[in-house]
Amino acid sequence: MKIIVSGGGTGGHIYPALALIRTIKEKHPDTEFLYIGTENGLEANIVSREGIPFQAINITGFKRSLSFENFKTIGRFIKGVYICRKVLKNFKADVVIGTGGYVCGPVVYAAAKMKIPTVIHEQNSVPGLTNKFLSRFVDKVAVCFDDVKQYFPEDKVVLTGNPRASEVIGYKSKDALSAFDLSNQVKTAIIVGGSRGAKPINDMVIKSLTQLAIKPYQVIYVTGEAHYKEVMKEAALIDQHQNVAIVPFIHNMQEVLASIDVVIGRAGATSLAEITALGIPSILIPSPYVTNNHQMKNAESLSDKGAAVILPEKDLTSNKLIQALDAILMDDEKREKMSEAARKLGIRDASDRLFSVMLDLVKKHQK
CATH class of the missing domain: 3.40.50.2000 (Glycogen Phosphorylase B;)
Structure with a gap:
């Protein structure tokens, strides 16, 4: 299977994505990944150190107040979607997952419009602007808290937990x-x-x-x-x-x-x-x-x-x-x-749950 992952801006978006990738790689070594982020974001260095193929796009977030910069952001979004469509086509992605941050916008949106199975993962009790926007187009919305379900289409929401939780299990040292x-x-x-x-x-x-x-x-x-x-x-x-x-x-x-x-x-x-x-x-x-x-x-x-x-x-x-x-x-x-x-x-098998959601979407898409 070929999976595109996108998430950036803060460690809270990046580390769950990496935890998911590590878990899938461990259990399904033949899975191929491509991570799409921004060149100047934290993800550029963090993902590269993990040895995961990385593709950078130029995108910025919207200002919450009226600003001329928002018009530039719209332009970057449109250009980002165009670039992402090419990347998705060349990589031949089976499924795309966004773990938060504005970089996910053009990536996940392009995938949804290309009818590629899509998932977004919301880590917090209150969703970010990008995930609220993308929830209208994706196939599934994976969440970590019951409280956040109210912000998304009911038929799309699934409680998976945060993949980082899966990584702390088993770390026990007496000294x-x-x-x-x-x-x-x-x-x-x-x-x-x-x-x-x-x-x-x-x-x-x-x-x-x-x-x-x-x-x-x-x-x-x-x-x-x-x-x-x-x-x-x-x-x-x-x-x-x-x-x-x-x-x-x-x-x-x-x-x-x-x-x-x-x-x-x-x-x-x-x-x-x-x-x-x-x-x-x-x-x-x-x-x-x-x-x-x-x-x-x-x-x-x-x-x-x-x-x-x-x-x-x-x-x-x-x-x-x-x-x-x-x-x-x-x-x-x-x-x-x-x-x-x-x-x-606590949800100790979060990575497995999230991968199961992605796998089910791929199987349905292939029928």
């Missing part, structure tokens, strides 16, 4: 915490503000270090590369905090997560897919700087089921953070209930 000079026998929380870190979260954790230092649990605190030096200067002013490991970034996050008891961080779709698949309770601080406040909606999908506690950034204080941590890490019954609630929300 993953040893690399941070922490005990594998003590309850552990991880605090992370995303791959680049989040200054509001960093500021609050710094204020909390003195209290965290005397707790019976331990903490891995991921600052983000850009904030690490500043945080370490502040931490140096505190005498004792051996139970708090401060690091700029974690490359083997999947392995570390498998040894964690509580996650404190943002509410990005990929992160939530991973922690629910593993059944990890969470304290979520949704980013208020994202489109349509979708991280808050993501977080509510967990908190409404008892799998997470939400601490809005505007209300975040050191005391509230410590109290939330204490309430979970020092109460085995509560932690187990939250873990079970998270596990019920």
Whole structure:
């Protein structure tokens, strides 16, 4: 089978696509892939490093306000559709999947108009503009949250989950915490503000270090590369905090997560897919700087089921953070209930589900 994948702009669109590709390759090695993205987007470097054939097109997103740039975007879209039709024809794609970001627009639209089976994958509880537009033309809309179903044609929606969830399963190391000079026998929380870190979260954790230092649990605190030096200067002013490991970034996050008891961080779709698949309770601080406040909606999908506690950034204080941590890490019954609630929300076979949707479309198309 030949599959074209498109997704870009943020890691939340790219990494699920790569997780899907890896799973399919592992189980069906003869499958051929072509990834279509933008030349200047994150996907250009990330996809190339994976050894996946990559085709770049020139496309930009629409401005949400009236702007002359939107007319240029329409022109780029039309040109992008023309180029994509050629690429699709030459590659002889059996199915096309878009995982989000404006680059998917001309790719998936061209495929739909050419009667090639099409799927879009929406990771969040609130859909992006591109996926809302494409939902009118595609064959299926794969979603990760029940809440987002209302935005799409009912007969097209299928709940598959996020392929990234499938990748964290099976990562279990008895000594993953040893690399941070922490005990594998003590309850552990991880605090992370995303791959680049989040200054509001960093500021609050710094204020909390003195209290965290005397707790019976331990903490891995991921600052983000850009904030690490500043945080370490502040931490140096505190005498004792051996139970708090401060690091700029974690490359083997999947392995570390498998040894964690509580996650404190943002509410990005990929992160939530991973922690629910593993059944990890969470304290979520949704980013208020994202489109349509979708991280808050993501977080509510967990908190409404008892799998997470939400601490809005505007209300975040050191005391509230410590109290939330204490309430979970020092109460085995509560932690187990939250873990079970998270596990019920997790979809551990997301990649298989998504590939099954694609395969069914191809079979129907061939009849």
